[in-house]
Amino acid sequence: MKAGYVAIIGEPNVGKSTLLNRLIGTKLSIVGSKPQITRNRILGILTEGDCQCYFLDTPGIIVPAYELQKLMVDKITRAVEDADVVIWMIDPGFRESAFPHRFLTEKPLISVINKIDLIPKTQLLPIIEILKNKGMKDIIPISALLGDGIEELKKVLFTYLPEGPFLYPKEDLSDRPERFFVAELIREKIFELFKKEIPYSTCVVIDEFKERKRGKDFIRATIYVERKSQKGILIGKDGEALKKVGALARKGIEDFLGRDVFLELWVRVKEKWRKDKKFLKEIGY
Numbered sequence: 001m002k003a004g005y006v007a008i009i010g011e012p013n014v015g016k017s018t019l020l021n022r023l024i025g026t027k028l029s030i031v032g033s034k035p036q037i038t039r040n041r042i043l044g045i046l047t048e049g050d051c052q053c054y055f056l057d058t059p060g061i062i063v064p065a066y067e068l069q070k071l072m073v074d075k076i077t078r079a080v081e082d083a084d085v086v087i088w089m090i091d092p093g094f095r096e097s098a099f100p101h102r103f104l105t106e107k108p109l110i111s112v113i114n115k116i117d118l119i120p121k122t123q124l125l126p127i128i129e130i131l132k133n134k135g136m137k138d139i140i141p142i143s144a145l146l147g148d149g150i151e152e153l154k155k156v157l158f159t160y161l162p163e164g165p166f167l168y169p170k171e172d173l174s175d176r177p178e179r180f181f182v183a184e185l186i187r188e189k190i191f192e193l194f195k196k197e198i199p200y201s202t203c204v205v206i207d208e209f210k211e212r213k214r215g216k217d218f219i220r221a222t223i224y225v226e227r228k229s230q231k232g233i234l235i236g237k238d239g240e241a242l243k244k245v246g247a248l249a250r251k252g253i254e255d256f257l258g259r260d261v262f263l264e265l266w267v268r269v270k271e272k273w274r275k276d277k278k279f280l281k282e283i284g285y
Contacts, residue, residue, distance in 0.1 A: 004084035012060025030188035
């Protein structure tokens with residue numbers, strides 16, 4: 001038996017969360033067209049045959065501008081430190097300056113080129129050549145969206161896993177509780193529906209989560225924003241904007257949990273929460 005941790009790192013929007021979801025076979029990480037959606041380190045568990053991989057999805061590599069972003073970068077560092085294998089993910093827009101020097105270790109490093117479905121092979125070959133010149137031995141082109149190259153990636157990963165017992169039951173997909181994923185699904189819909197600074201200025205806290213044997217589960221969540229004007233935009237005229245967030249989030253939550261829920265959303269202002277160390281600690285960052 002072989003088991004080990006695999007950190008997935010890379011710049012924002014290269015498809016790290018999509019890759020995790022593809023590898024696990026279910027939606028664990030929220031995804032979207034906007035960068036820097038992932039804030040927490042998310043663990044996904046893949047069990048195949050005598051191998052068990054613990055994938056660590058991480059926030060995008062950025063130069064942090066405020067406390068929340070500093071904590072996000074710290075999560076990348078810790079994920080690499082904990083990992084037995086590191087996947088460095090890029091896309092066709094790869095720049096040599098994006099090489100993750102600060103995260104390099106003696107651990108096996110696999111270069112994954114994502115979104116190959118969007119480019120011709122003639123554009124892929126120069127990227128592979130650059131990576132070879134950087135000393136990369138394992139270079140795997142994939143499409144996380146379509147599933148191309150995923151089986152080849154698994155084969156390479158399994159060869160690097162250390163021998164050892166499984167840490168989780170074979171049926172487990174993550175170590176996170178349901179309420180974590182519920183909060184993430186609400187946040188995902190905010191990213192889908194709002195533009196500019198609104199999604200980045202919000203965080204979601206689950207205040208109450210009651211499972212019921214009869215009737216719908218009850219979930220009450222608070223969406224925090226940094227300014228009163230943002231609260232007004234998020235709620236919308238006659239509450240229509242917030243109702244739309246709730247309707248879409250409820251559908252996603254029900255699909256994830258496999259049962260009906262009653263979702264109650266509130267919006268509150270917490271000024272400069274992204275810079276507030278105490279508040280960030282309270283809400284799990």
